[in-house]
Amino acid sequence: xxxxxxxxxxxxxxxxxxxxxxxxxxxxxxxxxxxxxxxxxxxxxxxxxxxxxxxxxxxxxxxxxxxxxxxxxxxxxxxxxxxxxxxxxxxxxxxxxxxxxxxxxxxxxxxxxxxxxxxxxxxxxxxxxxxxxxxxxxxxxxxxxxxxxxxxxxxxxxxxxxxxxxxxxxxxxxxxxxxxxxxxxxxxxxxxxxxxxxxxxxxxxxxxxxxxxxxxxxxxxxxxxxxxxxxxxxxxxxxxxxxxxxxxxxxxxxxxxxxxxxxxxxxxxxxxxxxxxxxxxxxxxxxxxxxxxxxxxxxxxxxxxxxxxxxxxxxxxxxxxxxxxxxxxxxxxxxxxxxxxxxxxxxxxxxxxxxxxxxxxxxxxxxxxxxxxxxxxxxxxxxxxxxxxxxxxxxxxxxxxxxxxxxxxxxxxxxxxxxxxxxxxxxxxxxxxxxxxxxxxxxxxxxxxxxxxxxxxxxxxxxxxxxxxxxxxxxxxxxxxxxxxxxxxxxxxxxxxxxxxxxxxxxxxxxxxxxxxxxxxxxxxxxxxxxxxxxxxxxxxxxxxxxxxxxxxxxxxxxxxxxxxxxxxxxxxxx
Amino acid sequence: xxxxxxxxxxxxxxxxxxxxxxxxxxxxxxxxxxxxxxxxxxxxxxxxxxxxxxxxxxxxxxxxxxxxxxxxxxxxxxxxxxxxxxxxxxxxxxxxxxxxxxxxxxxxxxxxxxxxxxxxxxxxxxxxxxxxxxxxxxxxxxxxxxxxxxxxxxxxxxxxxxxxxxxxxxxxxxxxxxxxxxxxxxxxxxxxxxxxxxxxxxxxxxxxxxxxxxx
Numbered sequence: 001x002x003x004x005x006x007x008x009x010x011x012x013x014x015x016x017x018x019x020x021x022x023x024x025x026x027x028x029x030x031x032x033x034x035x036x037x038x039x040x041x042x043x044x045x046x047x048x049x050x051x052x053x054x055x056x057x058x059x060x061x062x063x064x065x066x067x068x069x070x071x072x073x074x075x076x077x078x079x080x081x082x083x084x085x086x087x088x089x090x091x092x093x094x095x096x097x098x099x100x101x102x103x104x105x106x107x108x109x110x111x112x113x114x115x116x117x118x119x120x121x122x123x124x125x126x127x128x129x130x131x132x133x134x135x136x137x138x139x140x141x142x143x144x145x146x147x148x149x150x151x152x153x154x155x156x157x158x159x160x161x162x163x164x165x166x167x168x169x170x171x172x173x174x175x176x177x178x179x180x181x182x183x184x185x186x187x188x189x190x191x192x193x194x195x196x197x198x199x200x201x202x203x204x205x206x207x208x209x210x211x212x213x214x215x216x217x218x219x220x221x222x223x224x225x226x227x228x229x230x231x232x233x234x235x236x237x238x239x240x241x242x243x244x245x246x247x248x249x250x251x252x253x254x255x256x257x258x259x260x261x262x263x264x265x266x267x268x269x270x271x272x273x274x275x276x277x278x279x280x281x282x283x284x285x286x287x288x289x290x291x292x293x294x295x296x297x298x299x300x301x302x303x304x305x306x307x308x309x310x311x312x313x314x315x316x317x318x319x320x321x322x323x324x325x326x327x328x329x330x331x332x333x334x335x336x337x338x339x340x341x342x343x344x345x346x347x348x349x350x351x352x353x354x355x356x357x358x359x360x361x362x363x364x365x366x367x368x369x370x371x372x373x374x375x376x377x378x379x380x381x382x383x384x385x386x387x388x389x390x391x392x393x394x395x396x397x398x399x400x401x402x403x404x405x406x407x408x409x410x411x412x413x414x415x416x417x418x419x420x421x422x423x424x425x426x427x428x429x430x431x432x433x434x435x436x437x438x439x440x441x442x443x444x445x446x447x448x449x450x451x452x453x454x455x456x457x458x459x460x461x462x463x464x465x466x467x468x469x470x471x472x473x474x475x476x477x478x479x480x481x482x483x484x485x486x487x488x489x490x491x492x493x494x495x496x497x498x499x500x501x502x503x504x505x506x507x508x509x510x511x512x513x514x515x516x517x518x519x520x521x522x523x524x525x526x527x528x529x530x531x532x533x534x535x536x537x538x539x540x541x542x543x544x545x546x547x548x549x550x551x552x553x554x555x556x557x558x559x560x561x562x563x564x565x566x567x568x569x570x571x572x573x574x575x
Numbered sequence: 576x577x578x579x580x581x582x583x584x585x586x587x588x589x590x591x592x593x594x595x596x597x598x599x600x601x602x603x604x605x606x607x608x609x610x611x612x613x614x615x616x617x618x619x620x621x622x623x624x625x626x627x628x629x630x631x632x633x634x635x636x637x638x639x640x641x642x643x644x645x646x647x648x649x650x651x652x653x654x655x656x657x658x659x660x661x662x663x664x665x666x667x668x669x670x671x672x673x674x675x676x677x678x679x680x681x682x683x684x685x686x687x688x689x690x691x692x693x694x695x696x697x698x699x700x701x702x703x704x705x706x707x708x709x710x711x712x713x714x715x716x717x718x719x720x721x722x723x724x725x726x727x728x729x730x731x732x733x734x735x736x737x738x739x740x741x742x743x744x745x746x747x748x749x750x751x752x753x754x755x756x757x758x759x760x761x762x763x764x765x766x767x768x769x770x771x772x773x774x775x776x777x778x779x780x781x782x783x784x785x786x787x788x789x790x
Contacts (some may be wrong), residue, residue, distance in 0.1 A: 004767050008767050008768075009766060038753070045598070048594075049590070049591060049594045049595075052590050052594065053586060053587040053590035053594070054586045054587060054590070055587050056590075057592070068584070069584060069587070069588070072584055073588060073591070076588060076589075077592070080592075093710060108667065123661075124662075125660055125661070125662070126660070126661060134600045134601070134604050135596065135600045135601075136600075138599060138600050138603070138604060139595070139596050139599055139600035140600040142595070142600075143595055143599070145708040166586060167651075169597065171587045171591055171724070174591065174595075175591065175595070178595055178598075178599065179598070182599075183599065183603065186603065187603065187606070187607065190607045190611075191607065191610055191611065191615075194607070194610075194611035194615045194619050195615050196618070197618045197622050197635050198618070199618075199619060199620065199621050200604075200607055200608050200611040200612070200619045200708055201608065201611075201612065201619055201620050201621075202608070203620065205660055206620075206621055206630070206633075207621065207627060207630075208623065208631055208633070209630070209631060210630050210631065210632055210638040210639070211631060211632070211638060211640070211645065211776070211779055211780070211783070212638070212639065212640060212641065212642060212645070214635075214638075214639060216632065216638060216657065216658075216659050217658075217659060217660040218621055218623075218633055218636060218659040218660065219659060219660045219662075220620075220621060222604050222607070222608060224607060224611060224619070225603060225604040225607040225608070226604070228607075229599075240662050240723075241661070241662045241663060242662040242663060242722055242723040242724070245662075245664070245721070245722035245723040246662050246723045246725065247633075247635040247636050247637075247723060247725050247726070247727055248621060248635060248636070249620075251635045252769070253763065253764045253768040253769025253770075254764060256768075256769065257768055258732075309715070312669060312670070312675045312694075313669075313675070313694055313715070313719075316675070316694050316695055316698045316712075316713075317698055317710060317711070317712055317713055318694065318698060318712070318713050318715050318718060318719075319712050319713065319714055319715055320715070324713035325714075325730055325731035325735065325760075325771060326715065326716065326730040326731070326732035326733065327714070327715055327716055327730055327770060329715060330669065330715075330716075331715035331716050331719040332664075332665060332667065332669075332674065332719040332720060333664040333665065333666065333719075333720065333721070333722045334719075334721065334722055335721050335723065335726050335728075336649070336716050336721070336724050336726055336728035336729060336730055336770055336772045337727075337728055337769050337770060337772055338769060338770065339770035342768075342769060353577065358722070360722045361664035361666055361722045363664075363666035363667070363668060364664065364665065364667060364668060364669070364674075365668075365669075366668060366669045367669065368671075370668075376611050392628060393735055408739040424606070427591055457666050457667070458666075458667060458668045458670075458671050459671075459672075460670055460672055461670070462668035462669075462671070465668075467702055482666070483664070483666050484578055484665075484666030484667065484668075499677070507665050531717050541581035565669075565670055566749060568670050569669050574670055574671065574672035575670050575671065575672060
């Protein structure tokens with residue numbers, strides 16, 4: 001790590017935290033139904049939607065009703081997207097005449113977008129028609145993020161209200177999140193992206209004759225509008241196969257910097273909003289501080305590992321240290337315009353945030369450089385995490401931390417003035433155990449069967465890491481990949497599809513259960529046994545809980561993959 | 576859930592889905608397209624470079640250069656090289672024997688070419704075509720495939736190492752070409768965003784203009 005790259009990291013964190021408060025306050029106003037400066041334009045649209053839908057925005061739902069509405073909405077979204085992808089060959093806006101997707105790929109892609117994962121078994125420009133990109137993918141990019149925020153808001157109401165029964169109206173939260181938060185931000189970011197050179201058109205692919213006289217066919221399409229929401233909504237599914245490494249999807253250092261900010265902007269702001277709405281701003285800052293600490297460690301470690309490079313390449317005479325007009329380091333799978341530090345910072349944030357877009361190929365990272373994304377996802381995507389899903393996932397870890405603290409002093413644990421009892425703990429543990437369970441079972445199955453190992457791009461421990469990364473990415477709803485893996489077969493399409501469903505809905509339902517039980521409880525006054533959640537001790541306990549409960553579950557798997565690979569790389573062993 | 580309650584759910588379910596789809600998936604992309612096409616027309620359409628009535632490429636997308644009189648870009652894993660409708664990286668890891676040592680063509684299968692140039696072959700080829708000695712250090716970007724396979728840039732060091740070769744092929748003064756390379760070296764935005772780099776296509780276009788090839 002150079003001084004410049006540490007400065008870049010520091011600036012990034014400062015800007016991110018500075019934006020978290022104003023956006024957090026704005027989002028709070030939106031979900032509380034207060035008037036914002038966007039209301040003159042958007043309020044009539046919002047009311048129009050309620051009118052045609054027959055929604056009474058004052059009528060709230062209990063946790064069951066809220067959850068059922070949410071699940072029905074996602075079920076319909078899934079069915080629609082599946083059918084759209086299957087039949088795109090017969091539908092308009094398909095200038096390249098791309099055929100419909102085969103069943104396992106359509107299933108995988110539909111689940112992928114509905115669950116805010118955006119795993120790409122498909123190839124972007126070689127698979128998806130413009131109609132599918134818009135009606136299917138862009139639409140789910142918006143609403144899957146809005147659904148995540150809706151669940152978070154319902155959970156917040158569960159904590160903030162007492163002796164109540166309702167947690168809000170799903171439809172109202174969904175519409176408000178989409179209209180007031182995601183849409184305006186996406187519009188601004190998309191226009192900026194076009195100014196930098198991200199394409200936005202409906203032309204067929206453009207043929208040019210290169211200087212040396214060859215034909216080059218350049219992929220086209222409405223990319224900017226989708227890329228903007230893919231970053232803001234922590235979706236991450238690329239318009240092109242190589243995602244944000246593609247020069248038409250991320251052309252400049254500026255588009256890269258704005259994308260980086262867009263990845264963590266809403267997740268970080270939601271943490272502030274959470275603290276504010278549950279009545280303890282300091283609690284919000286402590287949680288945000290814990291998340292930032294994880295990010296700094298990840299960014300520094302991966303930046304150092306990638307700049308140190310690959311000794312096997314160094315032995316051939318390839319420069320490993322930067323200087324004199326060349327970047328040094330491990331440069332396979334990285335772009336010159338970004339260099340090492342913008343690549344590794346991106347790799348860190350995109351895997352913390354369950355975003356999953358990439359601007360460099362994680363598969364070509366050094367062992368330790370690649371361990372950082374693997375470890376980030378293994379925490380269950382709660383450090384910043386997905387839009388909404390990150391903070392409600394983190395809330396599970398918070399409850400767990402408080403519970404552990406309660407056990408230590410022998411008192412009934414309480415959180416935000418509410419007693420934490422057996423039902424809540426069962427819900428917490430269901431979610432926190434379901435994620436490693438599906439991920440590790442599928443990884444183990446894939447690692448010992450030819451249907452799992454047959455499509456690996458790398459041999460040896462790195463090949464194992466490809467399988468592990470794929471199922472982690474699905475279960476964590478991340479969507480990035482060690483992309484060499486040929487994942488478009490039945491085993492991976494279906495297996496990752498199941499991981500995505502478990503990772504999404506076995507978090508959402510337990511969180512809604514907690515919201516439902518918490519909202520009915522009485523508030524108890526803090527006593528001498530109350531564990532304060534707005535101090536450093538709590539921050540440390542939370543940090544440790546994520547590492548011990550989340551990360552250490554995966555340690556044996558890491559030992560088989562990146563850790564062995566690191567030792568092999570140092571010794572010059574090749575596979 | 577009883578049928579009556581389910582029926583009550585259906586109207587908001589369908590109406591909200593249709594309404595939000597109309598707004599986010601139709602109106603929003605169309606609005607972005609309209610604004611983009613109006614005020615950033617060139618960028619929205621792929622930053623295409625037109626010369627003598629012919630489209631010769633995008634300033635953002637790398638092209639394959641192999642002739643000695645042109646500066647060469649990075650190795651590419653997109654299709655058969657710089658296939659702009661099929662972006663891809665190599666996705667080979669640091670302990671990959673294929674990446675480090677390459678793969679030789681199997682003489683048993685005459686109709687398929689299995690050969691793959693690994694780092695070892697690329698380093699040797701780069702040294703040879705640019706007349707560098709056998710222990711000369713090579714910039715990492717010169718011999719590694721980019722993430723997209725379409726990287727339009729090389730590092731300034733990689734460009735400079737090619738000056739002698741290009742000058743010789745064009746019968747031009749190396750110092751003048753070096754100046755051209757310097758002029759086309761873009762520094763990091765604000766001094767810290769991104770990297771120092773040279774756009775290979777733009778450099779080669781300028782080269783053709785300043786030092787035309789005898790035809």
